[in-house]
Amino acid sequence: MSNLVRIARRIIVSSPKQFRSMASESVENCPSSKRPSTTIAVGQMRSTNDKAANFCQVQELVAQAKSKNVSMLFLPECCDFVGENRAQTLELSETLDGQLMAQYRELAKSNEIWLSLGGIHERNSEGKIYNAHVLVNEKGELAAVYRKLHLFDATTKEITLRESSTVSPGERLERPVKTPVGMVGLQICYDLRFAETSILLRKLGAQILTYPAAFTYATGKAHWEILLRARAIETQCFVVAAAQQGWHNKKRQSWGQSIIVDPWGRVLADCGTEKELNLGTAEINLATLDSLYQSMPCFEHRRNELYSLTAYNIKSKEPTEDRFFAKNIVDKRTIFYESEFCFAFTNLRCVVDGHVLVSTKRVTSRLCGLDCAEMADLFATVCMVQRMLEKIYQTTSATVTVQDGAHAGQTVPHVHFHVMPRREGDFCFNDQIYIKLDERAEDKPPRTIQDRIDEAQRYRAFLDCS
Structure with a gap:
């Protein structure tokens, strides 16, 4: 199979x-x-x-x-x-x-x-x-x-x-x-x-x-x-x-x-x-x-929809299988972290260097569709990834955003966060990053699969040693 x-x-x-x-x-x-x-x-x-x-x-x-x-x-x-x-x-x-x-x-x-x-x-x-x-x-x-x-x-x-x-x-x-x-x-x-x-x-x-x-x-x-x-x-x-x-x-x-x-x-x-x-x-x-x-x-019998326990900063296992991102397939080699209910992977089109995505494993389109265990695990993973990126890129700020629903700009109907390390002066106006986020499909060609794999390996190595 x-x-x-x-x-x-x-x-x-x-x-x-x-x-x-x-x-x-x-x-x-x-x-x-x-x-x-x-x-x-x-x-x-x-x-x-x-x-x-x-x-x-x-x-x-x-x-x-x-x-x-x-x-x-x-x-x-x-x-x-x-x-x-x-x-x-x-x-x-x-x-x-x-x-x-x-x-x-x-x-x-x-x-x-x-x-x-x-x-x-x-x-x-x-x-x-x-x-x-x-x-x-x-x-x-x-x-x-x-x-x-x-x-x-x-x-x-x-x-x-x-x-x-x-x-x-x-x-x-x-x-x-x-x-x-x-x-x-x-x-x-x-x-x-x-x-x-x-x-x-x-x-x-x-x-x-x-x-x-x-x-x-x-x-x-x-x-x-x-x-x-x-x-x-x-x-x-x-x-x-x-x-x-x-x-x-x-x-x-x-x-x-x-x-x-x-x-x-x-x-x-x-x-x-x-x-x-x-x-x-x-x-x-x-x-x-x-x-x-x-x-x-x-x-x-645990009521995951009502309560949960989540371990923060636990080491990831090597990804063993591809994942669904809505109807798209995420190559396991581009996944650099997996937790119980979510996974983090390198991006096809980046607004800034280090722009990555964190998504739930279960395909669901809205945040309000998550249970308590998924919520806790997802946000803990987002915070861990943000901390990792700021250490790697030596930054002190990040834009962390979720577009929840089509009218909020969501183009892939699967809950996911964008995590983007920020540098001083990276945009003329600070909130311009949100405009670039919407325009990225038109402005930038897709990255090669090898670029994304190499980036994932860097992140995985950092997490293994930290």
């Missing part, structure tokens, strides 16, 4: 209330969902400020995991070290191309095992660190890096912690990563308290959510297991949470209880809160997710 036939069928059957979640499509297309059960392992340890001793603990956990034929081991936050103060934490931190990460990579490679390094102190250029969740594949390559979004600045009766004094927050949610055990969505510790990110990861195709942590003793005792089981139930994902356990120094104690939970909320493995160095294993079968989604299709 051709891509265009697939698109046509999708358009015929789609309506705002009939949109299926991206997660369902991703799971159906993921070969791992049809594989037999696989064994995963979750580690528990007690890190101190002795990096060599901590690495020895990781080696022991890897050895235990290998003896149980595990293909992926999940390790806790701070598996590299726990500093006794801010100055020591900064001093011990390394960049991801440093000596310690090289040791982790060699450990994964020599044992042919995937490692989830739950929270590495990644030194950055701001005089702080990132709390970085790093995935290393069985070849010793960095498969993904997620930098913690939510920083733990909290005061309880027992402790006062200000993570933000040492850590810079991450800037984006990362797409779930394809691994031998399934599509893994990456989070860290305090992120567990924010259900929005777990829902977004499931929408993006996650089958396993992982929350490596160094939960404080008091908050762990009160909330750790409850929150993990809740995340599993509400997302219908497996949840893997590796944890630190015990006293790291005189001031800091972690709860422990590394755990694996299935999508029904059942605990499959529990390392407890007494043993510092421990390993839990569980067999998971991703094929069970399909029957769960069918029997309780929660994500299909």
Whole structure:
């Protein structure tokens, strides 16, 4: 079946209330969902400020995991070290191309095992660190890096912690990563308290959510297991949470209880809160997710016309198919960004350099025909594209416009925005750009397809690196 036939069928059957979640499509297309059960392992340890001793603990956990034929081991936050103060934490931190990460990579490679390094102190250029969740594949390559979004600045009766004094927050949610055990969505510790990110990861195709942590003793005792089981139930994902356990120094104690939970909320493995160095294993079968989604299709029952969640600044996947723009076909090679409900592509006739279009995937002619999820996703994408263009073209202004309906000048009956970076003096009169927008078909010949492809590649490369 051709891509265009697939698109046509999708358009015929789609309506705002009939949109299926991206997660369902991703799971159906993921070969791992049809594989037999696989064994995963979750580690528990007690890190101190002795990096060599901590690495020895990781080696022991890897050895235990290998003896149980595990293909992926999940390790806790701070598996590299726990500093006794801010100055020591900064001093011990390394960049991801440093000596310690090289040791982790060699450990994964020599044992042919995937490692989830739950929270590495990644030194950055701001005089702080990132709390970085790093995935290393069985070849010793960095498969993904997620930098913690939510920083733990909290005061309880027992402790006062200000993570933000040492850590810079991450800037984006990362797409779930394809691994031998399934599509893994990456989070860290305090992120567990924010259900929005777990829902977004499931929408993006996650089958396993992982929350490596160094939960404080008091908050762990009160909330750790409850929150993990809740995340599993509400997302219908497996949840893997590796944890630190015990006293790291005189001031800091972690709860422990590394755990694996299935999508029904059942605990499959529990390392407890007494043993510092421990390993839990569980067999998971991703094929069970399909029957769960069918029997309780929660994500299909979400009221997209009334509410939505949209991830801003998330990286785009490489476009895999052409798109309809009303009755026109947009070559996938000219598309430089795709989100859940819209796509951005280079223009056939430009009013100014950098003039691009952002359109909905579903063909509908008017803004008022969009549902809440499409509205939020479309405007978030427009803002992200505007920010990208201003950085590339070194401008500080942009004209962002939509012609909504034929009497407003709309010539293509499909909702779309024009995003045009502006320079000082680019027109004699500032609003002349709107006149040029109407006249562009007569004033300028169409650009070649290669010009548009080359421009799209530039934008795609910029977004991948930003």
